[in-house]
Amino acid sequence: MADRAPGSRNGWGEVTASLIAVTVALMFAFPIYWAFSQSLRNPIDTYTVAGLGVPWINFTPTLNNWIDQLGTPETVRALYNSTIVSVSAALLALALGTPAAYAIARFRFERWKNRDITVWFLSQRILPPVATVIPFYLTMRYLGLLDTKFALVLINATFVLPYVVVILRQTFLDLPVEIEEAALIDGAGHFGAFWRVALPLAAPSMAAAGLIIFALTWNEFLFAVAIGSSDAIMVPVHIAGAIDTRGVQFWFMGVRAMTAIIPPLIIALIAQRYIVRGLTLGAVRG
Amino acid sequence: MRWTGKIRFLFLAPAVIWVLAFTVFPLGYSLYLAFYKIEQKVEVKREKQPMLDAAGQPVLDDAGQPRTKNVVIKEQVNTATFIGLDNFKRMLTDTQVHEAVRVTLTFVLIAVPLELALGFLLAVLFNQHIFGRPILRAIMILPIFATPLAVGYTFFTIFYEVGGPLAWTGIPFLSNPTWALMSVIIVDVWQWTPFCFLVFLAALQGVPDELYEAARVDGANAWDMLKEVMLPLLIPTIVIVLLLRMAEALKLFDIPFALTGGGPGVATQPFSMLAFRTGLRFFDLGYASAMSYAFLAVIMIVITLFFRRLRANYG
Numbered sequence: 001m002a003d004r005a006p007g008s009r010n011g012w013g014e015v016t017a018s019l020i021a022v023t024v025a026l027m028f029a030f031p032i033y034w035a036f037s038q039s040l041r042n043p044i045d046t047y048t049v050a051g052l053g054v055p056w057i058n059f060t061p062t063l064n065n066w067i068d069q070l071g072t073p074e075t076v077r078a079l080y081n082s083t084i085v086s087v088s089a090a091l092l093a094l095a096l097g098t099p100a101a102y103a104i105a106r107f108r109f110e111r112w113k114n115r116d117i118t119v120w121f122l123s124q125r126i127l128p129p130v131a132t133v134i135p136f137y138l139t140m141r142y143l144g145l146l147d148t149k150f151a152l153v154l155i156n157a158t159f160v161l162p163y164v165v166v167i168l169r170q171t172f173l174d175l176p177v178e179i180e181e182a183a184l185i186d187g188a189g190h191f192g193a194f195w196r197v198a199l200p201l202a203a204p205s206m207a208a209a210g211l212i213i214f215a216l217t218w219n220e221f222l223f224a225v226a227i228g229s230s231d232a233i234m235v236p237v238h239i240a241g242a243i244d245t246r247g248v249q250f251w252f253m254g255v256r257a258m259t260a261i262i263p264p265l266i267i268a269l270i271a272q273r274y275i276v277r278g279l280t281l282g283a284v285r286g
Numbered sequence: 287m288r289w290t291g292k293i294r295f296l297f298l299a300p301a302v303i304w305v306l307a308f309t310v311f312p313l314g315y316s317l318y319l320a321f322y323k324i325e326q327k328v329e330v331k332r333e334k335q336p337m338l339d340a341a342g343q344p345v346l347d348d349a350g351q352p353r354t355k356n357v358v359i360k361e362q363v364n365t366a367t368f369i370g371l372d373n374f375k376r377m378l379t380d381t382q383v384h385e386a387v388r389v390t391l392t393f394v395l396i397a398v399p400l401e402l403a404l405g406f407l408l409a410v411l412f413n414q415h416i417f418g419r420p421i422l423r424a425i426m427i428l429p430i431f432a433t434p435l436a437v438g439y440t441f442f443t444i445f446y447e448v449g450g451p452l453a454w455t456g457i458p459f460l461s462n463p464t465w466a467l468m469s470v471i472i473v474d475v476w477q478w479t480p481f482c483f484l485v486f487l488a489a490l491q492g493v494p495d496e497l498y499e500a501a502r503v504d505g506a507n508a509w510d511m512l513k514e515v516m517l518p519l520l521i522p523t524i525v526i527v528l529l530l531r532m533a534e535a536l537k538l539f540d541i542p543f544a545l546t547g548g549g550p551g552v553a554t555q556p557f558s559m560l561a562f563r564t565g566l567r568f569f570d571l572g573y574a575s576a577m578s579y580a581f582l583a584v585i586m587i588v589i590t591l592f593f594r595r596l597r598a599n600y601g
Contacts, residue, residue: 013414014414014415014416014417017411017414017415017416018416018417018418020411021411021412021416021419021422022417022418022422024408024411024422024426025422025425025426028425028426028428028429028476028479028480029425029428031429031437031440031441031444031476032428032429032432032440034440034443034444034451035436035440035443038440038443046449047446047448047449047450048449052451053451095300096300096301096304097301099296099297099298099300099301100297100298100300100301100302102297103294103295103297103298104298106288106289106294107288107289107290107291107294107297108288108289108290109294109298114288117298119593121301121305122593123589123593124305124309126533126585126588126589126592127309127313127582127585128536128537128558128578128581128582128585129537129558130537130539130557130558130561130562130578130581131313131316131578131579131581131582132308132309132312132313132316133562133565133566134316134319134561134565134566134571134574134575134578135311135312135313135315135316135319135575136308136312137565137566138315138571139311139312139315154308155308157304157308158304158305158308158309161301161304161305165301190289190291190293190294190297191293194297215431218433219431219432219433219434219435221434221435221539221540221543222539222540222558222562226562226566235433236433236434236435236436236540239433239435239436239439239544240435240439240543240544248439248442248443250443250446253439253440253442253443254440254443256436256439257433257436257437257439257440258436260433260435260436261432261433261436261437264431264432264433265428265431265432267431268427268428268430268431269424269427272424272427275427275430275484276484276485276488279430279481279485280485280526280527280530281530284485284488284489284523284526284527
């Protein structure tokens with residue numbers, strides 16, 4: 001990251017800017033910290049902790065909530081389901097979307113132009129999911145697939161497909177076409193050129209796209225709550241269950257929120273370089 | 287240089303068929319539903335049935351006639367009646383719909399500009415020489431990927447009015463209808479300002495050094511630099527982020543679901559939540575489908591603007 005600041009290079013300007021930046025970053029980190037702090041408290045400390053709720057200073061931390069929650073079959077099931085569904089949806093979307101992205105990047109389409117096809121895929125992402133949730137629910141009920149992971153894989157793969165198409169389309173465009181042409185001359189055929197030449201080169205990008213769409217499926221809630229209630233319960237739906245007739249159990253809420261947030265956060269840090277391009281659907285190159 | 291072999295359709299077909307099956311088909315189905323009144327009723331019938339003994343033989347009474355028992359049969363019956371445009375007309379007079387529209391629009395019109403403005407300011411700030419920029423930038427990314435539902439519940443504990451960390455302010459974050467909507471906005475701003483920030487920062491770092499140098503030579507101060515150099519160069523990016531955020535913000539669902547449950551009353555119930563509840567909690571499926579179509583029509587306007595802007599990027 002090159003230093004190309006327009007501002008002054010003098011010491012005080014730099015110190016002030018840095019101090020503001022640190023304060024801002026801490027403010028944005030606070031809610032996540034707070035959920036973590038909640039998860040370490042005994043129920044009795046929930047409403048009485050002073051200040052910023054710092055463990056050991058403001059209260060005596062305990063791991064009991066974590067032990068209790070991670071030992072609950074439903075928590076384990078939710079984590080298991082979310083993992084299976086997110087991995088399957090990501091793999092399925094990559095399998096469907098990568099060849100499509102390759103087609104758009106390398107071939108010329110006449111009647112529907114390449115950009116029309118790209119935009120058509122993109123429009124799936126902008127559609128309000130609430131418009132499809134009712135017919136999807138009815139279809140799954142008709143097929144007897146309510147409360148199954150299978151139904152959740154189907155719908156989530158659909159939602160994340162545009163990301164795969166758009167991210168990988170750009171990846172293939174950035175690859176030099178000459179290597180594939182050489183393979184074609186050697187008689188590899190288009191499929192051979194795709195499979196043996198382009199795909200291995202696109203692998204890092206596929207991995208990044210896979211991570212981002214894993215996180216999107218992991219975080220998805222609307223369809224998860226419509227389709228999966230018990231057998232196919234997903235992590236966000238499970239969090240919603242921390243409210244019961246006795247009110248909100250803040251201490252369990254903290255644990256559940258953290259178990260939900262940690263995996264996508266790790267992914268965000270790993271896939272940092274690809275986030276801007278990924279989340280703007282390729283409209284901005286980061 | 288682009289190839290034209292027929293095999294291109296083979297590469298493209300699986301994804302296209304998939305999207306047709308799981309997006310276009312449901313949308314068609316829901317358009318059909320929008321013209322019907324769909325009722326799910328449980329019909330209760332009583333029937334006299336012959337009593338059977340363990341061997342499956344009818345049990346006879348003293349007079350030698352088969353004895354009967356009363357059986358209650360509950361049957362779920364779905365009826366669909368064609369009612370034309372009635373579902374759409376009903377929306378015009380439904381106060382719940384009006385309220386949901388008001389909530390959604392207020393939310394979009396306050397949250398989105400706020401996210402863009404804050405994101406822009408932060409991007410300018412982070413574009414300076416600051417200590418530990420990579421680490422601070424990494425922290426700023428976290429909200430974008432935090433599970434929205436978990437975020438909603440976490441803020442529920444932060445805004446908790448008795449003993450929460452902000453209780454000392456005395457602000458009725460969740461119990462006052464106006465404040466509840468503001469709270470939803472605050473959470474969304476927390477989650478999505480970093481996204482705007484990140485994109486703007488990427489765009490700012492793409493501005494060539496020479497432009498800053500040239501402006502500096504011309505004697506521009508920091509404010510001129512912002513107004514005359516950075517802002518104009520960022521306009522295309524700003525428009526894209528604006529449209530993306532608007533399209534996403536219109537879909538608002540998870541945060542109020544967790545933070546306020548749409549309350550107090552219906553003060554924070556956005557359109558998505560109303561349509562979801564009408565369809566999948568009260569099973570008024572026809573009406574809910576009509577709602578989602580009306581919603582779709584509004585979003586289409588944003589999408590059209592978005593893609594008119596974006597189409598050039600995918601040439």
